[in-house]
Amino acid sequence: MIKKWFQNIGPGTLIAAAFIGPGTVTICTLAGVNFGFNLLWAMLLSIIATIVLQEMAARLGIISQKGLTEVIREEIKHPLFKQFITVLILGAIIIGNASYEAGNISGGVLGLETVFGKLTANLGSVSVNFMSVFIGIIAFILLYIGNYKFLEKALITLVLLMSFSFLVTAIITKPNIINILKGLLVPKFPEKSIMTIIGLVGTTVVPYNLFLHASLVKERWHKKEDLSFARKDTVISIVLGGLVSMAIIISAGAIQEKGISNAADLAKGLAPLFGEFAKYFLALGLFAAGITSAITAPLAAAYVAKGFLGWNGGLKSKKFRMVWMFILLLGVLFSSIGIKPIELIKFAQIANGMLLPIIAGVLLWVMNKKNVLGEFINTKSQNSIGFIILAVTIFLGAKGILKVFNFI
Numbered sequence: 001m002i003k004k005w006f007q008n009i010g011p012g013t014l015i016a017a018a019f020i021g022p023g024t025v026t027i028c029t030l031a032g033v034n035f036g037f038n039l040l041w042a043m044l045l046s047i048i049a050t051i052v053l054q055e056m057a058a059r060l061g062i063i064s065q066k067g068l069t070e071v072i073r074e075e076i077k078h079p080l081f082k083q084f085i086t087v088l089i090l091g092a093i094i095i096g097n098a099s100y101e102a103g104n105i106s107g108g109v110l111g112l113e114t115v116f117g118k119l120t121a122n123l124g125s126v127s128v129n130f131m132s133v134f135i136g137i138i139a140f141i142l143l144y145i146g147n148y149k150f151l152e153k154a155l156i157t158l159v160l161l162m163s164f165s166f167l168v169t170a171i172i173t174k175p176n177i178i179n180i181l182k183g184l185l186v187p188k189f190p191e192k193s194i195m196t197i198i199g200l201v202g203t204t205v206v207p208y209n210l211f212l213h214a215s216l217v218k219e220r221w222h223k224k225e226d227l228s229f230a231r232k233d234t235v236i237s238i239v240l241g242g243l244v245s246m247a248i249i250i251s252a253g254a255i256q257e258k259g260i261s262n263a264a265d266l267a268k269g270l271a272p273l274f275g276e277f278a279k280y281f282l283a284l285g286l287f288a289a290g291i292t293s294a295i296t297a298p299l300a301a302a303y304v305a306k307g308f309l310g311w312n313g314g315l316k317s318k319k320f321r322m323v324w325m326f327i328l329l330l331g332v333l334f335s336s337i338g339i340k341p342i343e344l345i346k347f348a349q350i351a352n353g354m355l356l357p358i359i360a361g362v363l364l365w366v367m368n369k370k371n372v373l374g375e376f377i378n379t380k381s382q383n384s385i386g387f388i389i390l391a392v393t394i395f396l397g398a399k400g401i402l403k404v405f406n407f408i
Helices: 002-008 011-019 022-035 040-064 068-075 079-116 130-145 148-172 177-185 194-202 207-220 224-253 263-274 276-309 318-336 342-366 370-376 380-404
Strands: 120-123 126-129
Touching: 011 040, 011 148, 011 207, 011 224, 011 276, 022 040, 022 079, 022 194, 022 224, 022 276, 040 068, 040 177, 040 194, 040 207, 040 224, 040 342, 040 370, 040 380, 068 079, 068 207, 068 276, 068 342, 079 130, 079 207, 079 276, 079 318, 079 342, 126 130, 126 318, 130 148, 130 276, 130 318, 148 224, 148 276, 194 380, 207 224, 207 276, 207 342, 224 276, 276 318, 342 380
Parallel strands: none
Antiparallel strands: 120 126
16 A cells, blocks of 8 residues: 555655755745744644645645646636736746746855855856856756656655755754744734745645646546545645745744855854754755745646646757746856846746735636536635635735735
């Protein structure tokens, strides 16, 4: 039984790889440094919400054998609303992922620089970081091979490496178990913590993961009997991802230096207290987090474009490759020459703030359509939990948009 499950593990691990990127590592680091273990409950709630939504996406992919974008395109009949949804999703996912790709690659670079130092060269007035190019080349090779099983195994290896690194780092700090349990089970809202709480939820419940998961499961599974494997894969992988995020919060909570702004600073801060091993483990985890997200973000964007625009062909098709190449190229460019695409990132934040509640709402609507799912539509309890999550995403989306415009 266990051997059979391990043979079926895959897509869920890629979703965990996608949400534990440098952004998650950074926000978890800041949560631990600034608030100790007090915000672990927010991560626990985020993991529960992620499991519920990703299970729906996986069920949709297996039963319908279509991606979420394809189902949306077929099921939304009103031409104006269909056009609005298409433009919003394509804009948010493709332009947004291109913006965040620079952050993914930069996060992997931070991990390498923590151990090896900087490797840059001046080309005229521009300073080029060769480590960004190195990470881009690795991501390009893995994506260009275009073999789903190979890509899956590579990402699973990196996720396990990342998980091991962060979990060992947390264990090295010898945290107080009672305080961890209090942080997990007793919700607290320390002063000035609301935006960090929003950040923890926002970096875990990721809109593009819903598209990615529905597309990936149909690459692996083709019949309804496989649904139990997909559910186990989803739950175990996302719980593992949640434990990694919590391990980062716990590691950061072990030191009280306020000058820490990212995981690379945390690695350096842990070294004097817990030895060089803590620094190396954390740096390795940050590198793996950066490179897994640098692969999954372009992949998700390509799947979204393929579904909405009705392209045929798989991972090796020219149009599919053009989308992920464009996003990867922009990420490497912005990261290697140190450009911070502020306006693009602001657009991505606004679009994603609007996108998550819309996609959660559309997903709930689709999951209740018998012509798509037959007997596998949502139960009343699944709908109840889904609508609670929808209400939370509307609140968080509104908060995020207001913050971008400096209204809060």
